[in-house]
Amino acid sequence: MSYATPSTPLRLSDLLEGQTANHIILAADELGWWKQLLGDAREIVPTTGLQRSLAVALHRIGWFEPTETGYRLTEPGREIAFNRGFIRVTTLGWEPTFRALATDSATADMIPAKTRPAEVACGCTDIAHRHPETIKSIAARIAADPAPGTTIDLGCADGGRMQVIGELAPSEQLVGVDIEAGVIEAARARLAQTELAERFRLRAGSVQPGGARPEWLDAEVRADVTTALTFFLLHQLATESGGIDKVLASWMDWFPNLRRLVIGDVVRAEGERWHEQPWFAPTFEFYHEVTGVKTWAEEEYTEAFAKTGWRVVEHHDADHEVFETWILER
Structure with missing residues (x-):
């Protein structure tokens, strides 16, 4: 490339x-x-x-x-x-982290990510909506499933992706989880005004594997989920868990009836200098370098999918040169 x-x-x-x-x-x-x-x-x-x-x-x-x-x-x-979602993420969402460089760099090797969660959530939703055909393709596979189930969005932000899926897959039940309680409350208030409100379950909590199962993962949700999707989050979870395959294996344990995974994430760009990389890639990689979060190459994702028993049934990469979305089934 x-x-x-x-x-x-x-x-x-x-x-x-x-x-x-x-x-x-x-x-x-x-x-x-x-x-x-x-x-x-x-x-x-x-x-x-x-x-x-x-x-x-x-x-x-x-x-x-x-x-x-x-x-x-x-x-x-x-x-x-x-492309305005990128601008919201970098200008407002990540601004507290970039500001901390001046105060923490003299004494620390890395700094914890400091964000404005609502701005990051809003920006990521805008980014995900840039190519609606990707979400529509995901929804079409869910709608065509002969056995309707439950789709969970791990890191659901404002619930916008789930709303589209719910509209296009009318038999599907929907669960959204986000670590920020305020983001979940805003999503709940917004979705309450829609016809989908009765099909939604929204929970606040972490989707990071490791240790005991999270409190939001009750027996009903655990048994119901048949499709799980996550966007812009797996790279961070994989850093903390020791690998992409470790996260996928944990989610497979969480949801024993899982038959479909949708992974959307940013892959590591080629090019040593900033001008040799596509736009946004330098900002993304620098932000993650200073916060200690690894960025992963495309082949590391696909190897982890194969290792955990998933096959790629669709691959979407029209959204951005370093954005990839995989639909996986088993």
């Missing part, structure tokens, strides 16, 4: 104006502009002075273009809207 190398490294102006651009992107996201413009809306119409200033800034950057009554996306703006 090869990547184009820019002729010049990052410049000071890239850093200064890029930071401002990040905050403008997130402000527009909070207003719902990106989602509207990627959806059915053809334009947005600012209604306040602050909104007009924001829209003008987005126009001056080159991501908006004016219409007779408001603004619409340019093609570069469409790319920004499509």
